[in-house]
Amino acid sequence: MVTIKDPIHGLIHLEGKFQDIVQHPLFIRLKYIKQLSLAHLVYPGATHTRYQHSIGVYGLTDKFFRMFTRSFKNDIDLKEIESVKMYALLHDIGHISFSHDSEAVLSIMNNKLTYNYENTSITINEEYTHEKFGEKLISIISSELDLDDYSIKNYNIISDEIGFDRLDYLVRDAYYTGTTYGIIDEYVLDLIKYKTGGNIELDIENGSSKNKRTIESILIARYMMFNNVYHHNTIIKAAAILRKLLYMALEYDVITFQDLVDAGDEAILWKLLNLDQNKYKKIRDLARDLWYRRLNKYTFKNTDVEDFDNKKILEYMECDDLFIYWTKGKKVDKRFIRHLGGSKFISLIDQLSKDQYLLIEVKN
Numbered sequence: 001m002v003t004i005k006d007p008i009h010g011l012i013h014l015e016g017k018f019q020d021i022v023q024h025p026l027f028i029r030l031k032y033i034k035q036l037s038l039a040h041l042v043y044p045g046a047t048h049t050r051y052q053h054s055i056g057v058y059g060l061t062d063k064f065f066r067m068f069t070r071s072f073k074n075d076i077d078l079k080e081i082e083s084v085k086m087y088a089l090l091h092d093i094g095h096i097s098f099s100h101d102s103e104a105v106l107s108i109m110n111n112k113l114t115y116n117y118e119n120t121s122i123t124i125n126e127e128y129t130h131e132k133f134g135e136k137l138i139s140i141i142s143s144e145l146d147l148d149d150y151s152i153k154n155y156n157i158i159s160d161e162i163g164f165d166r167l168d169y170l171v172r173d174a175y176y177t178g179t180t181y182g183i184i185d186e187y188v189l190d191l192i193k194y195k196t197g198g199n200i201e202l203d204i205e206n207g208s209s210k211n212k213r214t215i216e217s218i219l220i221a222r223y224m225m226f227n228n229v230y231h232h233n234t235i236i237k238a239a240a241i242l243r244k245l246l247y248m249a250l251e252y253d254v255i256t257f258q259d260l261v262d263a264g265d266e267a268i269l270w271k272l273l274n275l276d277q278n279k280y281k282k283i284r285d286l287a288r289d290l291w292y293r294r295l296n297k298y299t300f301k302n303t304d305v306e307d308f309d310n311k312k313i314l315e316y317m318e319c320d321d322l323f324i325y326w327t328k329g330k331k332v333d334k335r336f337i338r339h340l341g342g343s344k345f346i347s348l349i350d351q352l353s354k355d356q357y358l359l360i361e362v363k364n
Contacts, residue, residue, distance in 0.1 A: 001013055001014065001015040001019065002014045002015070002019045002022060002023075004055055004059075006052070006055060006056055006059055007175065008056055008059075008168070008171055008172050008175060009056055009059040009060060009063065009168075010059075012055060012056075012058065012059035012062070013062075014055075014058070017082070017086070017145060017147060017150075018058070018085065018086070018089060020145045021086065021089050021090065021141065021145065022055065022089065024141055024144070024145065026093065026117065026137050026140065026141055027051070027054070027089075027090070027093065027141070028051070029261070029262060029264065030049060030050040030051035030054060030092065030093070030095065031049050031051040031264075032049070032097075032263070032264025032265065032266070032267070033049055033050045033051075033095055033096070033097055033098075033099060033264055033265060034046070034047060034048070034049055034050075034098075034099070034265050035048050035049055035050055035052070035053050035099070035169070035172070035173065035176075036048075036173060036176075036177075036229075036230075036235075037098050037099055037100065037101050037239065037242070037265070038098075038101075038235060038238040038239055038242060038290065039177065039229065039230075039232075039235050041234065041235065041238050041290075041293050041295075042232055042234050042235050043176070043177035043178060043179075043229070045176045045177060045178050046173070046176050046177045047176070048172060048173075048176045050092050050095050050099070052172070053092065053168060053169055053172055054088075054089055054090070054091065054092050054093075055089070056168040056172055057088045057089070057091060057092075057158065057164050057165055057168045058085060058088045058089045060088075060164045060167060060168050060189075061084065061085050061088040061157070061158065061164050062085060062088075063189070064157075064164070064189050064192065064194075065081050065084075065085065065194075067189060067190075068194050077196070079149075079150065080151070080196070080197075080198065082150060083150040083151045083152055083153075083155075083198075084155050084157060084158070084198050086147065086150055086152045087152050087153060087154065087155050087158055087198075088158050088164060090134070090137075090138050090141070090152060091134070091154075091158050091159070091165060092130070092134070092165075093134045093137045093138060093141070094129075094130035094131060094132070094133040094134025094135070094136075094137060095130050095134075096130070096133070096257075096260040096261045097259075097260045097261075097263060097264055097265050097267075097268045098242060098246065098260075098265055098268070099130070100130075101239050101242050101243050101246065102246055102260050103128065103129065103130050104243055104326065104327075105243050105246045105247050105250065105317075106128040106250075106257070106260075107127050107128050107129065107310075108310045108313055108314055108317075109128075109247070109250065110127070111250075111257075112124070112125055113128060113257045114257065114258070115133075115257060115258055115261050116258065117140060120140055122136045122137075122140075124136075131154070138152050155197075155198030155199075156197075156198055156199040156200055157192075157194065157198050157199065157200045158198075160200060162188070162192075162200075162202065162215070162218060163200070166218075166222070167184060167188065167218070170182040170184060170218070170221050170222060170225055171183065171184055173225060173229060174221070174225065174229075177229055179224075179225075179228065179229060181221055181224035181225045181228055181229065182221045182224070182225050183217070183221065184217055184218055184221055185214050185217060187210070187214050188214050188215070188218065191211055191214060191215070202215065219348055219349065220348070222349075223348040223349070231356075233300070234295065236325050236358055237295055237298055237300070237325075237360055238290060238293075238295060239325050240298075240323040240324060240325035240358065240360045241286060241289065241290055241295070241298060241323055241360070242290060243317075243323070243324075243325065244286065244317060244323045244324075245272065245283065245286040245287055245290065246260075247317045248282065248283050248286070249272055249283055252280065252283065254271075254272065254275060254280060254283060255268060255271065255272070259271075269287055269290065269291060270291075272284065272286075272287035273287035273288045273291050275287075282320065297362055298323065298360050298361070298362060299360065299361060299362075300358065300359070300360055301322075301359045301360060301361045308326065308355075308357050313326060316359070321361055321362045322359060322360070322361055323359070323360040323361070324357065324358065324359055324360070325356070325357075325358045325360070326355070326356060326357045326358070327355065327356045328355060
């Protein structure tokens with residue numbers, strides 16, 4: 001058995017197949033990928049990793065099912081519960097160095113991506129996402145650890161708007177950034193009703209005002225974390241520079257997809273800031289600006305750009321003095337908000353679901 005003392009959820013125990021998963025090389029590499037990419041440039045404590053988050057999601061899921069199985073002794077599919085817990089551990093296995101920033105770059109480059117792990121080769125010919133890559137890595141881990149009898153797939157209880165992925169990262173990110181925005185009452189676990197197939201429902205339609213306040217706290221926590229941490233101006237500025245840097249490094253074959261998967265954030269950045277100054281001056285300078293937090297020569301030019309597509313984004317990526325940060329809008333599932341009786345909370349979530357395009361330029 002492996003016992004981990006987690007600052008968020010306390011003691012987390014992993015044994016059997018779960019212990020094998022956390023000791024697998026493809027899982028261990030998550031120790032070298034920061035959860036919030038460059039957020040530590042603003043919040044120095046934000047150096048926590050995808051590894052810690054994955055363990056935390058597992059811990060929260062395990063805690064829930066311990067409560068669940070005590071309440072319902074019969075008609076429990078233990079194999080399904082174990083499969084859900086495995087997905088909780090592996091839900092972020094597809095993340096690579098710099099997480100969403102490198103994913104954004106790879107998604108517009110449309111390159112054939114190949115990753116080699118021991119005697120297995122993975123090729124991605126479609127638009128890159130960490131979810132697609134994660135499915136391929138899960139397949140490798142399942143084969144090596146004899147997990148093929150389990151159905152390790154995307155379960156709603158993990159990925160839902162109020163799933164355990166979000167419940168962990170909001171609290172964890174708040175803790176490591178030293179903010180109070182992401183505080184969530186774990187009472188929410190008592191409101192979750194588990195359904196066959198890994199789905200959940202919230203038992204708040206006829207619930208007390210405390211139930212509603214608990215859900216409201218999650219919505220507000222998410223809103224505050226996005227506005228004060230994830231979309232902090234300096235963090236977005238640094239992310240725009242990083243995306244330009246990664247794009248150029250990949251275009252010049254200074255780094256490869258294999259490097260992004262295996263090396264981790266610090267190793268990639270260290271390699272780039274030590275490149276030959278004569279041959280790769282632009283790439284080297286960008287890397288050093290990030291490493292030493294020299295961001296003053298970059299300034300926001302426009303924060304209201306519309307009608308961008310991948311072709312337009314690529315044009316900006318190829319322009320030396322322009323940097324662009326973008327997020328793709330997501331359709332937000334609002335079914336759990338309807339119980340709250342307040343449109344203001346739907347409005348808060350709407351603000352987080354829009355496309356965001358920010359242009360940054362180098363000061364003359």
